[in-house]
Amino acid sequence: MANQLISEQSPYLQQHAHNPVEWLPWGEAAFEQARKEHKPLIVSIGYSACHWCHVMEHESFEDPDTAAFMNAHFVNVKVDREEYPDVDDFYMTAVQALTGSGGWPLNVFVTPDKLPFYGGTYFPPVPAHGRPSWMQLMQRMADVWRDKPEDIQQQADQMLGYLENAAAVTSKEATEDWTAEDVLAAADQLLKQADTVHGGFGRAPKFPSAMSVSFLLEYAHFTGNKDALRHALLSLDKMIAGGIYDQVGGGFSRYSVDDVWLAPHFEKMLYDNALLVSVLCDAYQLTGKEEYREVLEDTIGFLLREMKQEGAGFYSALDADSEGVEGKFYTWTIDEWNRLMDQEDPFLADYFGVLKEGNWEHTNILHRAMSIEQVCAVQNRPFAAVKSAIRSASEKLFRERSKRVRPGTDDKILLSWNALLNTALCKASAVLQRPDYASLAQEHMDWMIGAFDIRNHPKHTWKNGVAKIVANLDDLANLAQAMIQLSLTLNDKRYLGEASDLVRYIEAQFSTPGQDLFYFTSSLQNEVPVRKPEIYDGVTPSSNAVMAFNLQALGLLENNSLLIQRSETLLRKMKSAAVRYTGSFAFWNTLGQRFVHGYKTITVAGSDTAAVAEELRKKFLPHCFYFFEKKENFVTMPIGNQFEKKAQIFICTKDACFPPLTEIPENIDFAIL
DSSP states (O other): OOOGGGGOSOHHHHHTTTSSSOOEESSHHHHHHHHHHTOOEEEEEEOTTOHHHHHHIIIIITOHHHHHHHHHHOEEEEEETTTOHHHHHHHHHHHHHHHSOOOSSEEEEEOTTSOEEEEESOOOSSOBTTBOOHHHHHHHHHHHHHHOHHHHHHHHHHHHHHHHHHHSOOSOOOOSOOOHHHHHHHHHHHHHTBOTTTOSBSSSSBOOOHHHHHHHHHHHHHHOOHHHHHHHHHHHHHHHHSTTBOTTTOOBOSEESSTTSOSEEOOEEHHHHHHHHHHHHHHHHHHOOHHHHHHHHHHHHHHHHHSBOSSSOBOSEEOSEETTEETTTTOBOHHHHHHHHTTSOTHHHHHTTOOTTOSBTTBBOOOOSSOHHHHHHHHTOOHHHHHHHHHHHHHHHHHHHTTSOOOOEEOOEEHHHHHHHHHHHHHHHHHHTOHHHHHHHHHHHHHHHHHTTTTTSOEEEEETTEEEEEOOHHHHHHHHHHHHHHHHHHTOHHHHHHHHHHHHHHHHHHOOTTOOSOBSSOTTOOSSSOOOBOOOOOSSOOHHHHHHHHHHHHHHHTTOHHHHHHHHHHHHHHHHHHHHSGGGSHHHHHHHHHHHHOOEEEEEESSOOHHHHHHHTTSOOTTEEEEEEOGGGOOOOTTOOOOSSSOEEEEEOSSOBOOOBSSOOTTHHHHHO
């Protein structure tokens, strides 16, 4: 018999809908029931592509005896962390304080007032590795709830005080602007964490760290620092060559479990691929390396093929497992390889790193064990012939793999992650000269504005025609950023107006007097007892950092000094923490670096701007905002209508404009820097 999760949209909740546990969805009804029955709650948080969430479900939540105990002693609530990131963050902060670590599944024991008093992550069905079993832990918590209610209340009150203190940003009220020395210190700090052999930062597990790579690319561009450029490109090259990148179908997995990027955790997330598309655009602009273009187009192709619904929205994730086995969809046994590739070039096994005994759990994760240049040298064959053979083999492998049982798809559509992808599509359109990507981004944007009810009551998640849950700051900040990027890509002022309206809504609903930073949750929400600002750049950019960008961009493009001042206030507030902990504040540091070099607007006006536009878009100028306009559409030029020439280039800072140019000079990079 199904429990109450059966009517929920979330695939993660649907996965638990037939558990014998009497799960309830997150909501006031669950806490009201707990108050009436005088029971504590178990709030269990995860997401559909979480491997250990599936393990704990199978071991414990599907077990009738375990479920019977849970039903008798607790009110049980299942939460999809992607639907309620504020709930997840609230309880994750508590569990990290209690145990020193966190992760998913996140299992928290909670009072009817929503206050946590104990919790942890995965618990085995029998005691193991110093951990109690899930049943032992529940028995202990049920006993304490019954016998020592005053201890529970004291613990909950202490935790509330801790969470309230944690929500207050402790960084000093900085009055000093970012300097070149601050950026240098941040870059040095980040490069100290660099794995100079295999790329990336730190040891396994290794995450793509797209924002850190982006910061280093911009740092190298602004300063000429060769170490920064070398490590940023090394990181991208090693990921592209590794198993974390799908050599057959395109797209990146969430992270690698080893130091060398070979063995990924095979789930694919929309946000990772969106951010990696953006940083690959930067790398392609800086280097012109054709491989980056190919990976960009293959990754976007993967997203369009496997993560896009029939309409315009994009799904959240693909699972790591298929047929109950992690990575089964993606890996190859030696027998499968030999059967399929029997008539193909023998060098392909060496190129893709295929071993008789397997390179991972007796099977093979395809990766680029050799470069094409190495293959050419060994085989004494021309580059074009080797590359053609590899492409042909990849297509053959893809066709065969498509016959397999696919991993599950988390088909809910999140506004925040879709907005990140929209920005990435706009960048790819400009960098790759692909107007079809711009058209796709516009269709996608118009769909988001309508589907998520942006002009009335913005929502966070959408599925099957229904939008629900009040939008969070990351939803709206990322959407405003995408609107700005789309406006510049299309030269369509309408989307700037949409972004401006959205920023005014954010100011009204996500800030309070005397609070510089924006809260993560709207004033319309009351899901958790403590509102807090999101300041860290995690797997996605901090929503406050994105707002600092939005305010700066709109301030420049609308000649609004108050918005620019608001942006710079946010940057000053976060400077000390960001410079000290670069890896956790990579996007903040990127913004600080751009501030140091000065944001600029570039307006190209006149009757013939196409050639100038094409040339300028080849330039890597991350601190510049472009508009290309004909006389009849001249709406942004800040210093008057001057149309003597076919095209004029106006470059302005927040304070002044330079004399207009009539052609792009050879040293345009130097002139703008």
